[in-house]
Amino acid sequence: MFGLKEYCIKLGFKKVLVGLSGGMDSAIVTYIAVKALGSENVNVILMPSKYSSEGSIKDSEVLVHNLGIQSENISIQPVVDETINQIKYILKNDIKSLTEENLQARIRGLYLMTYSNNNENLLLTTGNKSEMAVGYCTLYGDMCGGLAVIADVYKTDVYRIANYINREKEIIPQTIINKAPSAELKPNQTDQDTLPPYELLDKILRMYLEENKEFNEIKDVIGDEDLVKKVLRMVDMNEFKRNQAAPALRVSSKAFGYGRRYPIVQGWRK
């Protein structure tokens, strides 16, 4: 809260903008923004696609109501469809699933940047530390924005924060906290299709990032050698993404950013 507020005051931003997905991360960032700047200075945009669940839209609306903020709702679907329609000629009609997923994130990024540009809002990115670590994020998509508010907070800690916020009354809808985390970029997708459970992932990441442990030590604790190998590889391989990310408020002893300097091109784990 303090970090966000200071950033806005010192740079002269009055209002901020968040893309609200119906998930935990954007809910927490929006809450922090409201606490830091007041509800009148926080705008959110809901940008559903054909893969967005009804629950997500409803949850977002409840959150908007609970926080008393301005919201807009605009579908990305026509632009996604038309982009695919236009670009399929140069892609020889072969659009990969991952390309389409990223395209959705990028259209959202485009909408948000356009809105931010026109209204002089500071766009906040909502990625958490766990996803930034393994690259579960889209460059020029959900990584768009001027300040990363929770990029140094592990997903498991995001949940702890949500429960803390709700300690007296339900501000973050419990349905958001309870549902399986999903990027909602393809049908019935959950984060755990690609990633290990966050409890396990964060345990590995903490050892690797904060404690500077290496493969052998981590695998001795975790047991699953292939999983540890995979996670560490994902962290290393996504250095190129993090290198292009917005500055992240630092709350841990080892945050991504200039306190952690790794070569992008390297072969240590080869």
Place this chain on the structure above:
Amino acid sequence: MKIALCQIDPIIGHLDYNKKKILDGYKKAIEAKADLAIFPELSLVGYPPLDLVEKSEFRKTVNKAAKEIASQTGGVGLIFGAITEDNDKIGTDIHNSAILCFDGKIQFVQHKTLIPNYDVFDEMRYFDSAESVSVFEFKEEKLGISICEDIWNDADYWYRRRYHKDPIQDLLKQNASILINISASPYAYGKRCARQEMLSVLTKKDAIPLAYVCCVGAQTDLIFDGASMCFDGNGNLVKIGKAFEEDFLIFDTKEKSAPII
């Protein structure tokens, strides 16, 4: 003394790959009947390794690889760059070092004295400075071994120096007969001329030959242009390596060569 300058393109952190490059170059030096093969700064780990050096497992693996390289050496000398550790429990305990080996063993290690921390250089974050420098007697020559920045602090050349110490002068006081500098010097336009001019002034003034071996290759955003150089004791550039590709040069310090203009 016949010195083989092995201008290689290492991959950061890929120790097996870099080790093979070093051993291949060493073999080539033996075939070329060289007395000594030299490789660039941190050639075993790649430059800059950044926070990889903070991992103890990384350092352990580098140490093991360095010993493996040394174990393969015979009478021909080999100098390569690697990180090494001291145990004085002050500072980082990590050094950016030149390792000299022959007869199957590491014989001598010279740490880097001047640790650059400006512009793209970030070495104080990682490396402790050498306490002292020493010449090493090898095949009737006194080798004055230094690493990159160590040679960039000449009192007569620079109007404003960055450091109080001058390890090159310290080596000369110990009667070094040949200077060897292993470098990773990032490219910028005009840089090659600056290197050449500075090294020429230094070798002429001190009347000592210099073998200056650079790495080549791009490491993410840093581009290393190679162009290793050899100077005779009159400040003449007598050999220069290719730019932007790997190269292998033989520099015979006893042989008279025409200066390259």
